[in-house]
Amino acid sequence: MIDRDQVLHVARLSRLRLTDEELERMPGELSKILDHVEKMDELDLEGIEPTTHVVELQNVLREDVPRPSLPRERALAGAPDVADGGFRVPSPGGS
Amino acid sequence: MTEAVRQYEPVIGIEIHVQLATRTKMFCGCELSFGEEPNTRTCPVCLAHPGVLPVTNAEAVHFGLMIGLALGCEIAPSSIFHRKNYFYPDSPKAYQISQYDIPLCTGGRLGDVRIHRVHLEEDAAKLVHAGSSGRIHGAESSVVDFNRCGTPLVEIVTEPDLRSAAEAAEFGRLLQATLRRMGVSDVNMEEGSLRVDANVSIRPAGQASFGTKTELKNMNSFRFLERGIEAEVARQEQLLAEGGTIQQETLHFDPEAGSLTSLRSKEEAHDYRYFPEPDLVPMAPTEEMLVRARAALPELPAARAERLERELELPADTAKLLSFRSELGDFYETALAADSDHPRRLANWTINELTAAVGDGDPADTKLEPPVLARLVAMVADKQVSASAAREVLAVLIAKGGDPAQVIEAQGLGRAGEEELGDIVDRAIADNPDAVEKIRAGKQQAIGALVGAVMRETKGRADGGEVQQMIRAKLGE
Ligand SMILES: [Zn+2]
Numbered sequence: 001m002i003d004r005d006q007v008l009h010v011a012r013l014s015r016l017r018l019t020d021e022e023l024e025r026m027p028g029e030l031s032k033i034l035d036h037v038e039k040m041d042e043l044d045l046e047g048i049e050p051t052t053h054v055v056e057l058q059n060v061l062r063e064d065v066p067r068p069s070l071p072r073e074r075a076l077a078g079a080p081d082v083a084d085g086g087f088r089v090p091s092p093g094g095s
Numbered sequence: 096m097t098e099a100v101r102q103y104e105p106v107i108g109i110e111i112h113v114q115l116a117t118r119t120k121m122f123c124g125c126e127l128s129f130g131e132e133p134n135t136r137t138c139p140v141c142l143a144h145p146g147v148l149p150v151t152n153a154e155a156v157h158f159g160l161m162i163g164l165a166l167g168c169e170i171a172p173s174s175i176f177h178r179k180n181y182f183y184p185d186s187p188k189a190y191q192i193s194q195y196d197i198p199l200c201t202g203g204r205l206g207d208v209r210i211h212r213v214h215l216e217e218d219a220a221k222l223v224h225a226g227s228s229g230r231i232h233g234a235e236s237s238v239v240d241f242n243r244c245g246t247p248l249v250e251i252v253t254e255p256d257l258r259s260a261a262e263a264a265e266f267g268r269l270l271q272a273t274l275r276r277m278g279v280s281d282v283n284m285e286e287g288s289l290r291v292d293a294n295v296s297i298r299p300a301g302q303a304s305f306g307t308k309t310e311l312k313n314m315n316s317f318r319f320l321e322r323g324i325e326a327e328v329a330r331q332e333q334l335l336a337e338g339g340t341i342q343q344e345t346l347h348f349d350p351e352a353g354s355l356t357s358l359r360s361k362e363e364a365h366d367y368r369y370f371p372e373p374d375l376v377p378m379a380p381t382e383e384m385l386v387r388a389r390a391a392l393p394e395l396p397a398a399r400a401e402r403l404e405r406e407l408e409l410p411a412d413t414a415k416l417l418s419f420r421s422e423l424g425d426f427y428e429t430a431l432a433a434d435s436d437h438p439r440r441l442a443n444w445t446i447n448e449l450t451a452a453v454g455d456g457d458p459a460d461t462k463l464e465p466p467v468l469a470r471l472v473a474m475v476a477d478k479q480v481s482a483s484a485a486r487e488v489l490a491v492l493i494a495k496g497g498d499p500a501q502v503i504e505a506q507g508l509g510r511a512g513e514e515e516l517g518d519i520v521d522r523a524i525a526d527n528p529d530a531v532e533k534i535r536a537g538k539q540q541a542i543g544a545l546v547g548a549v550m551r552e553t554k555g556r557a558d559g560g561e562v563q564q565m566i567r568a569k570l571g572e
Contacts, residue, residue: 013366015182052175052371058379064117064154067124067138075137075241085133086223086238089184 002030103297103335105328106305107263108211108255109320111270112248113280114218114288115158120245121217122149122192122375128242133223141245143187148374151176155247156199158279159215160380160388162249163200165277165395166210173379174199176215176372181365184239185219192217193250195369199378205273206397208266209254220244249279255294255305260324264317267291271317272396272419284315291320295327297335306331307341311348312358323348326355399424407431407438416446422457423450426465433466434473441472448486452493462496463489471499483555484508511556516549519557520565523548534570542566 007026011018018026069075072085081088119126123140140147163170177195193216203210222237251270257263271282271289282289296308311327314320326348331341345358380388394402400418403409409417417424427445431438449458449468459465471488474480480488480503488502503509511519523545524531533541542563549562 009366013180013182013368053373053376055376057376058173059381060150060376061153061156061378062124062150064119064152065124066119066126069125069136069138070142072132072134075134075142083236084223084238086240087134087184088236088238089222091224091235091237092184092222 002027002034006030102300103328103332104300104302105257105259105324106255106296106298106308107257107260107324108253108294109257109263109267110253110292110294111251111267112218112290112292113251113274113282115155115247115249116278116280117152117154117158117247119152121152121155121215121247122245125245127246131242133238133240133242136242137244141187142241149192149372151375151378152247155215156378156380157384157388157391158247159199159213159249160384161277161279161391162251162274163203163213164385164388165273165392166200166203166205166213166251168200168203168210168213170200170380170385171197173197173377174214175377176375177369178372179216180368183219184237185222185244187220187241187244191219192372192375206266206269208256211252211254213249213251216248216250218243218246218248255296255308260321260328263293263324264321267317267320268419269397272421276393276396276421277391278393284317287315290315291317293320293324293327295324295331296341297328297331307343309341309343310345311355312345314348314350319348319350322350322353323355326353330355396421403442407442409439409442413439413442413446417442422459426458426468430465430469430472434469437469437472437476440476441469444468444472444475444489448489449493452490458493461493463493464496467492467496467499474499474503478510478558479503480508480510481556481558483550484510487555508554508556510558511553516553516557516562516565519549519552520545520562520569523552524566524569531570 004023004027007018007023007030010030076082076085076087079087114127117127120136120141123138125136125138125141128136140149160170174194174197176192178190179193179195180190182189194214198212198214200213201211203213220239220241221243222239224235224237253266257266271284274280274289275282280288284290291314293311293314294308295311296306298304298306309327309331311320311323314323327346334341346355347358348355396418399421400411400414403414403417403424404411407414417427423445426449427442430441430445434441445458445468449463453461468489471480471485471492475482475485480499484503485499487506488499488508491497491502491506492499527545527548530541530544534545545566546559546562549557549566550559
């Protein structure tokens with residue numbers, strides 16, 4: 001069972017601000033999802049490798065050959081606040 | 096036994112991040128940046144635009160395998176990337192692609208230190224502090240430069256096998272020399288292509304279990320690493336002596352103030368929520384990839400030092416210096432191939448006189464050819480030229496090139512002949528009756544004045560020991 005503090009913790013890590021109503025609703029909803037996943041424990045998975053990919057590909061590698069980068073104006077085109085040729089952000093940690 | 100007199104033993108492990116010297120980034124085709132204008136080496140992949148897919152750089156994997164093989168690691172038959180989730184402006188995806196429970200390489204050893212693991216990951220963007228000129232008036236702001244974002248990194252983690260700050264710095268230098276020799280990284284600490292963190296704890300001498308460790312972040316030279324660890328060990332010792340307990344925390348060492356400050360508060364403990372990167376498939380090094388990585392390994396510094404010591408009977412320190420600075424070792428061995436009669440003397444000239452002239456530079460970048468150095472050293476050994484005159488000849492050869500015999504001839508630096516030297520010694524004796532009297536009265540150090548006078552007169556073209564002998568002989572001592 002996910003409790004309210006865990007929801008707040010996960011919300012903080014994801015930088016989400018939840019309304020009181022959402023905070024009320026989330027523990028139950030998240031718990032339901034986990035319960036659903038936990039159903040898998042009912043299966044005998046002894047000796048079965050965890051699946052990290054569903055396609056059986058490996059070593060998809062790229063030659064170390066440069067490709068053109070974006071012109072700076074295009075790279076910065078979507079930035080809400082541009083300064084000194086970069087993306088301006090509030091100072092992390094505030095100091 | 097009181098706490099105050101208790102002996103503590105430091106337990107240190109280090110983590111090293113090295114930027115790989117590939118041409119392009121880890122997961123996109125942007126070229127690596129060397130001081131280019133900010134945000135000129137970016138693309139939708141490294142800016143984390145929606146819908147893009149990373150593709151792993153084959154050369155980065157090759158370098159990772161080379162490092163794993165050089166350190167005697169076990170290479171994972173199949174390893175995978177994970178997402179390390181965190182929220183910070185240096186990571187536009189809000190996660191770093193790294194490796195978690197199945198790294199590329201595990202185990203291994205360098206010198207006496209066991210390697211825990213070696214894994215591949217990507218570097219973060221650079222944040223430039225912009226002061227309080229932000230859009231929100233008065234607010235502090237930073238400017239993000241994504242040129243570095245996505246640069247291939249290898250993280251090397253040791254076991255906690257180091258027992259002093261000096262050992263940690265020494266190991267760091269060996270690892271740096273090894274990586275430099277392999278050509279997989281620039282390993283420049285000041286420019287950040289090699290970054291070192293240290294995990295430090297202390298325990299009562301003789302105790303098997305470890306104490307609580309702290310992490311010292313990002314020291315940009317091995318000297319600072321050593322001083323930072325020393326300061327942290329002293330801080331922990333004092334804390335325990337006062338009956339306190341050590342908090343697990345991350346610390347920054349300020350080398351100027353010699354002080355340590357905590358970087359993160361406890362409650363903000365990181366919770367990275369690792370999970371397998373769904374956009375990248377496993378890396379399963381093929382026999383061909385392993386053969387290629389093995390073939391690319393040169394003789395590594397530790398092995399070279401051992402060989403120079405064993406085969407040429409060089410002192411351990413000399414062999415180490417020639418191996419840690421492989422450009423000196425290469426110059427030395429090329430010179431030695433031209434004339435192998437004086438391995439020790441040639442080594443001393445390389446690590447003393449040559450480095451005095453080129454500093455941290457590469458002697459191969461000067462006008463001096465390695466066989467020419469060997470010839471000059473042979474002339475010193477055969478007493479055709481004095482050591483001090485040979486130093487002047489060396490300076491000319493480094494700046495202009497040429498042949499030692501010609502330089503000696505042209506500059507009149509040839510060794511003073513017996514007859515010429517005899518005349519000069521006679522004059523020195525005649526000119527310094529006080530000193531002569533003192534020597535005769537048994538004050539042996541007074542001979543220095545006479546030797547000095549002769550050396551001045553010959554402008555260093557004589558050998559001090561020989562001059563001294565001649566003076567003694569003439570004075571009938
Ligand atoms: Zn890119």
